[in-house]
Amino acid sequence: MTTLQIVQLTDRNPRVSPEELITGLVPPPHFEDVSFDSYRPDPAQPSQSEARDALRDFTARTPKQGLLSKLFGGRQVAAKGVYLDGGYGVGKTHLLASAWHAHEKPATFGTFVEYTNLIGALGFQRARDQLSTMKLVCIDEFELDDPGDTVMMSRLMRELTDAGVKIIATSNTLPGALGQGRFAAQDFLREIQALADQFSVQRIDGDDYRHRGAPTPPAPVTRARLDECAATAAGVVARDEFPVLLDHLATVHPSRYGRMLGDVDEVLWDGVDTIDNEGVALRFVALVDRMYDRNVEIHNSGVRLDEVFTPEMLAGGYKKKYLRCLSRLTALASQEER
Structure with missing residues (x-):
């Protein structure tokens, strides 16, 4: 039986040597x-x-x-x-x-x-x-x-x-x-x-094959429901306050986000809100990409995940990057439904 371990991504700031950068250039677990x-x-x-x-x-x-x-x-x-x-x-x-x-x-x-x-x-x-x-x-x-x-x-x-x-x-x-x-x-x-x-x-x-049968992310849950998810999950679960996590991403180079996720099977985000800063949004996109590589399941309170970017962002120069991120968020948040 897999034991439960609760961690916080905000406690992790991994270091990667140059040699590890070369040996680490292989397909991620999702595509192994x-x-x-x-x-x-x-x-x-x-x-x-x-x-x-x-x-x-x-x-x-x-x-x-x-x-x-x-x-x-x-x-x-x-x-x-x-x-x-x-x-x-x-x-x-x-x-x-x-x-x-x-x-x-x-x-x-x-x-x-x-x-x-x-x-x-x-x-x-x-x-x-x-x-x-x-x-x-x-x-x-x-x-x-x-x-x-x-x-x-x-x-x-x-x-x-x-x-x-x-x-x-x-x-x-x-x-x-x-x-x-x-x-x-x-x-x-x-x-x-x-x-x-x-x-x-x-x-x-x-x-987009990820949206077949799940066109939008599931509705957010309450913090009490996230407590239940944390109590009943198996494996390694990372639970973070969403605004604090976004601040932490600025202290970790995006190339290390995969190492930061490490053995995490599931993330629980408290208080997800719309991101109004493009630099913050792009770092979040990089995190979601690495989560998708590892098939990390998502549960969240706050706003629904397809509201995480502003309408201006979705119409701007990085539109395709944000839409790809929403596609991946939908897939990761919809795993339990499927």
């Missing part, structure tokens, strides 16, 4: 057993099975290298990377993790922010040298929130592909449109376009 065969494409959306087949072929292909291929490589029958573009909840991360599992190792798998943090921790040269030894680099949730990151990641990916490393990336925006609505894209158009040219684009259409 997925495969191309376990992906279930929607028959009404042929682009889903097409994307699966394209990735299966790409992972099986050995990139051509050497002087002759460089001299006589004019045919360019295959791209250096694949870019999976589609809405949230169509299975892009499932396919990306499937490619990692199927591909010859060594290979890395991480989110965009994990790679930028790796560069920050190791320095560009060392991070590039480490990643250049990989046969495949998988980049999930490609986010261009900062112009400096745009230039840095564009350079990294060009140098990796020049070294023969294959790259697969996912995002909710087509490569040629990266950065639109977030900063002055025209000032970085050359870098953005150079990045886009590394990939063949594989579009994935479809509805």
